Amino acid sequence: MQSDDNRLYIVLTVKHMETIALDHLEQQLQWAVTFAAVVAQGSFTRAAEALGCTKAAASKRVSQLEAALGTQLLYRTTRRLALTEAGRVYLAHCGDWPERVAAAQRAVAEVGGKVAGTVRLSVPTSFGGVFMARALLAFRECHPEVAVELDLSAIPRDLEAEGYDLAIRLNLAPPERQVSRPLAVVRDWVVASPAAVARHGLPPQPSALADWPCLVNHHFREPAHWAFERDGALLTVTVDGPWRANDFSLLRNLALADAGAARVPSYLVAADVAAGALVRLLPEFELPALPMYFVYPRRLPQPAKVRALIDFLADWFAQPAQQALLGLRG
Structure with a gap:
């Protein structure tokens, strides 16, 4: 049988090992986020500014990561940085960690909280001119703490590059890394x-x-x-x-x-x-139906304010008055 002293020693040893493992994981996460920032920003200087640390600290973290992995992740020259093959593999797994952490923070903040904030929405010009005033006024009654910044344009916006949360598009396939959801059909x-x-x-x-x-x-x-x-x-x-x-x-x-x-x-x-x-x-002849979609960047999870607007508009456009204007009834 083990003595009480031995059992206590084993418990303390296990907890000490767990603390070391957690410390190492935290360090690995810091290194990985720094590495992803360096790649995204294209330089250690800009990455350090984005992360709020010194250039030397950012460089040290990446070097420590490479030492821990036992391989080089970046080719460094005085003019540019380039990923090694191992760097590309590692980035594929950790490149979205900052966004996942931010998404987790948003999700926790929204638990039991209010749906609030600003949604940037892009809509085709003529479609928005007819529908969006009434739609957004009705949405405001349901979600008074959500503001909508509306862009009317005949040209599809680059949602991620231009900072849009959501778009309504006609008969267009979404770009890669974006999600589409059916909204309505137009005739x-x-x-x-x-x-x-x-x-x-x-x-x-x-x-x-x-x-x-x-x-x-x-x-x-x-x-x-x-x-x-x-x-x-x-x-x-x-x-x-x-x-x-x-x-x-x-x-x-x-x-x-x-x-x-x-x-x-x-x-x-x-x-x-x-x-x-x-x-x-020619009312007895039908022109082809044109599908309209919600298109939005892939986020985990979608912010509550964006989910609320998507769900509201989907229900609003399914109502008979809107369906009749879309040429589907009556």
């Missing part, structure tokens, strides 16, 4: 003014649009190629006209001014059609 309508219809006559088939002056959005690939569907059959027509533009609102205004037939999202012209200012052409 285009072909519309013209009553005066234009009186001048050219209602087209009975899509092919009749070849004889109409048509307003084309040259922002898209093959903008003059319009494809319609009816009862599973595909009918296509190549259109032409004196005006091309890359803005849906301008095309709508040209249609209202009797310039010809415009293909625009239903949400831009549904009110005009209801009021009789525009006529929907």
